[in-house]
Amino acid sequence: QVQLVESGGGLVQPGGSLRLSCAASGFTFSSYAMSWVRQAPGKGLEWVSTINSGGTSTSYIDSVKGRFTISRDNAKNTLYLQMNSLKPEDTAVYYCLKYGRKAVPGTQRIADYDYWGQGTQVTVSS
Numbered sequence: 001q002v003q004l005v006e007s008g009g010g011l012v013q014p015g016g017s018l019r020l021s022c023a024a025s026g027f028t029f030s031s032y033a034m035s036w037v038r039q040a041p042g043k044g045l046e047w048v049s050t051i052n053s054g055g056t057s058t059s060y061i062d063s064v065k066g067r068f069t070i071s072r073d074n075a076k077n078t079l080y081l082q083m084n085s086l087k088p089e090d091t092a093v094y095y096c097l098k099y100g101r102k103a104v105p106g107t108q109r110i111a112d113y114d115y116w117g118q119g120t121q122v123t124v125s126s
Helices: none
Strands: 003-007 009-011 017-025 034-041 043-051 058-060 069-074 078-083 091-097 113-115 120-125
Touching: 009 043, 017 034, 017 091, 017 120, 043 069, 043 078, 058 069, 058 120
Parallel strands: 009 120
Antiparallel strands: 003 017, 017 078, 034 043, 034 091, 043 058, 069 078, 091 113, 091 120
8 A cells, every 4th residue: 555654854943954755655656746745833734845756847835945855766765855944934744745646747736646644743943
C-alpha cells in the first residue's frame, strides 16, 4: 500500500534552516508529481510547493520563494523540502502529498492529491 512518511521537523530559531524528507513506498515514485502543503495552528491547509515526476519543474507559493527548495531523489524514493531563512509564520505541520494522476505535472489544488503522509511539525520560535 502507499505510504508517505515525513521526517526532519523540529524547533528552530528565526533565520534557521531545516530539511524535511518524505520517504515514499508502495507506488512508482518516479512517475508522480509530489507536493508539500502545510497547516498552521488554527488555520486551513496551504499549498507550499510542487515538483514534477522527473524533478525538472518546480513551483512555490510566493511567501516561500527564494527561501524553500523542493527536490526529489527518484533512486531513493524520497522527496525533500529544504527550508532556509525560516520565519515564525512558517510554523505549521508540513505534509507531503502524492499527485493522483500518473506522468502529468502536479497542481496547486490539494483535492487532486490522493495520498498524504502523517505530517511533521515545524516550529520557528526564539
